[in-house]
Amino acid sequence: MTESNKDTQLQIRVSPTEKAMIARAAKRSGMSMSAWLLSRALPSQQLTFQQLVTALQANEHERNSYAELNDLLTELSPALFSEVLEYKPIQKLSSFAWNYLTAMIEMAAAQKGIAPPAWTRDIKPLATPYFATTLNSLRLHLLIHSPAVFRYRNIFIDATLGDRV
Secondary structure, rough: OOOOOOOOOOOOOOOOHHHHHHHHHHHHOOOHHHHHHHHHOOOOOHHHHHHHHHHHHHHHOOOOHHHHHHHHHHHHOHHHHHHHOOOOOOOOHHHHHHHHHHHHHHHHHHHHOEEEEHHHOOOOOOOOOOOOOOOHHHHHHHHHHOHHHHHHOOOOOOOOOOOOO
């Protein structure tokens, strides 16, 4: 994020000793104190996740947005995955986008052998099934081969473990 994109300010109170320690650490890393503190408070993957969800908010049917989210979710270690996804994104998404995103998160968590974030349980499945095709001849295939987390959310796609979903 560039300086021109910042439109709010956060002020914290620290002791003179803490400020000196922060200043030394920032100087060692070649960063300003603000940049150094932000890098500690918001790991770059957390910012990337929020940016990708914002892109999803702008165009929920853009396949590239889901592909980039899937790439990020797949590359995160289990510990970082839990940290990055601890809180529900603040963006306003459609029911479809929430369910697709949640299914992707649940699938990535299962692949990592960890529990999905608690907030994913609050996302109710779609009331009407969504099929990735309008061809009736392929719908039976999708009903059978969609990943379980997507089927639970009433989304029927063709993907296998490890594929982009």
